[in-house]
Amino acid sequence: MSGASAIDRAREALSGAPRVTVLTGSGASAESGVPTFRDAAGLWQQVQLEDVATPEGFAAAEPNPAHRALAALEDRVGQVSLITQNVDGLHQAAGSGRVVELHGSLWDLRCTGCGTTRSDHRVPLPEVPPRCPACGEWQRPGVVWFGEGLPPGALEEAAQAAREADVFLSVGTAAEVAPAGSLPLLARQAGAFVVEINPQPSAVADEVDLALRGPAGELLPRFVAEVGPAR
Ligand code: APR
Numbered sequence: 001m002s003g004a005s006a007i008d009r010a011r012e013a014l015s016g017a018p019r020v021t022v023l024t025g026s027g028a029s030a031e032s033g034v035p036t037f038r039d040a041a042g043l044w045q046q047v048q049l050e051d052v053a054t055p056e057g058f059a060a061a062e063p064n065p066a067h068r069a070l071a072a073l074e075d076r077v078g079q080v081s082l083i084t085q086n087v088d089g090l091h092q093a094a095g096s097g098r099v100v101e102l103h104g105s106l107w108d109l110r111c112t113g114c115g116t117t118r119s120d121h122r123v124p125l126p127e128v129p130p131r132c133p134a135c136g137e138w139q140r141p142g143v144v145w146f147g148e149g150l151p152p153g154a155l156e157e158a159a160q161a162a163r164e165a166d167v168f169l170s171v172g173t174a175a176e177v178a179p180a181g182s183l184p185l186l187a188r189q190a191g192a193f194v195v196e197i198n199p200q201p202s203a204v205a206d207e208v209d210l211a212l213r214g215p216a217g218e219l220l221p222r223f224v225a226e227v228g229p230a231r
Pocket of ligand 1: 024025026027028030031036037038039085086103171172173174175176177197198199200201202214215216217
């Protein structure tokens with residue numbers, strides 16, 4: 001299918017959709033200069049994690065047109081549920097409302113002693129690791145490390161949004177990491193029209209209804225602005 005007609009089909013699917021659920025991965029932030037993980041140029045291939053996955057590494061990142069288009073979608077369809085695997089906070093910075101951060105946020109600090117989680121956007125932090133103002137113990141990044149559980153309730157909320165979606169957009173994720181990677185399939189099994197926006201086929205590429213092959217920052221603005229008004 002040619003790019004234009006695929007874009008038209010995506011616009012038609014979204015126009016008037018009562019419920020749209022969006023899953024984003026690191027590819028949605030790639031055009032903000034935030035490295036992906038498994039791409040040829042991904043984080044796991046080329047740089048030391050401590051060199052980039054730090055507040056300083058993310059501080060310079062700004063929302064790109066993909067983030068802004070997803071925020072704008074909220075004014076054009078019935079209800080948007082945005083689920084992200086990203087920890088960079090760029091969806092919120094672009095103006096998206098409710099964002100389910102499946103893997104936490106780099107801008108949250110969680111105390112290893114009392115468990116209190118606080119948002120902290122200071123760059124750099126006055127001391128590393130920072131100490132909890134309440135109990136004095138070390139604070140760690142409020143992100144989900146491999147082998148850890150997701151934030152309580154996040155997966156349930158994401159799964160419900162996938163099941164209830166009329167249209168499900170999978171944006172910039174290889175869909176290789178469970179359980180987030182299974183959300184597009186859950187949505188499709190529940191009857192959603194699933195659109196993948198990614199220059200490369202993801203692990204669920206054979207299961208989507210429509211694939212838009214290209215950068216999210218270029219493709220999303222091409223159809224979101226013309227999505228018909230909410231029913
Ligand atoms: N627009 C859209 N998609 C893009 C772009 C872009 N500009 N650039 C790259 N991509 C796609 C790649 O083709 C790839 O499919 O983004 C995807 C990035 O995949 P990964 O690097 O695996 O990142 P992600 O799917 O977000 O990883 C999920 O794995 O390492 C853990 O916790 C980490 O949240 C992360 C999770």
